[in-house]
Amino acid sequence: LKCVGKKDSEQAVLRKFIKEEQLQKYQEETFFTRKEILNIYQSFESLNPDKVRAAFMQGNYDVKMEYHEIITLPELTNSPFKDRICKVFSEDQSGDMNFSDFLDMLSVMSNEAPKDLKSNYAFKIYDFNDDGEIDRTDVEELVNRVTNFKMKTEDVDGIVDEILK
Numbered sequence: 001l002k003c004v005g006k007k008d009s010e011q012a013v014l015r016k017f018i019k020e021e022q023l024q025k026y027q028e029e030t031f032f033t034r035k036e037i038l039n040i041y042q043s044f045e046s047l048n049p050d051k052v053r054a055a056f057m058q059g060n061y062d063v064k065m066e067y068h069e070i071i072t073l074p075e076l077t078n079s080p081f082k083d084r085i086c087k088v089f090s091e092d093q094s095g096d097m098n099f100s101d102f103l104d105m106l107s108v109m110s111n112e113a114p115k116d117l118k119s120n121y122a123f124k125i126y127d128f129n130d131d132g133e134i135d136r137t138d139v140e141e142l143v144n145r146v147t148n149f150k151m152k153t154e155d156v157d158g159i160v161d162e163i164l165k
Contacts, residue, residue: 017041017056030103031112037103043073044102052099065102067095080145084125139163 018026018041026037045052047069055063067086076082086095089105097105107113108121126134128141139160144151151159 017045017053018061019059022059022061026100026103029100030107031110032103032107040103040106041099044099047072061100062098064096064098070095070097070102080148081125084128088121088124136160136164 018038023034023037026032027034030037032040044065045056047065052063052065055061067083067090070086071077071082076085079085083095085105086097087093089108090097090101108117123134126138126142128138129135140156143156143159143163147156
């Protein structure tokens with residue numbers, strides 16, 4: 001019971017930073033419960049606690065975490081696509097994210113998101129040259145990133161040829 005009480009008090013503290021109407025808005029715009037949103041806020045806040053708390057206490061929910069801060073999250077640190085993920089989900093395509101962008105990214109990647117939404121964002125992430133198509137250069141980039149750029153060009157070309165048959 002002490003753990004439950006502690007969690008309840010943590011939730012109450014978090015609600016000081018996110019106003020009720022803003023929490024409701026986030027819930028309507030994502031596939032997350034209120035509790036999940038508050039937990040995600042903690043991850044976002046951990047990137048730069050003083051900056052986030054100060055902004056949220058003033059009702060500034062548009063405070064942005066810089067790309068170099070976002071990619072320190074364990075879910076992104078080792079991803080060969082972290083730059084593309086951050087670019088695609090940041091409103092201005094800079095890779096910097098506010099909490100809403102951050103929630104959108106995690107919401108799309110959640111189990112509750114529909115497959116068509118997931119595939120739409122996957123397409124954007126893998127369209128490396130942002131031309132609206134997945135072409136040979138995009139597939140080459142994909143293969144190179146997945147193999148940590150350790151394959152010979154002719155081997156990459158062979159794989160790409162097989163994929164595009």
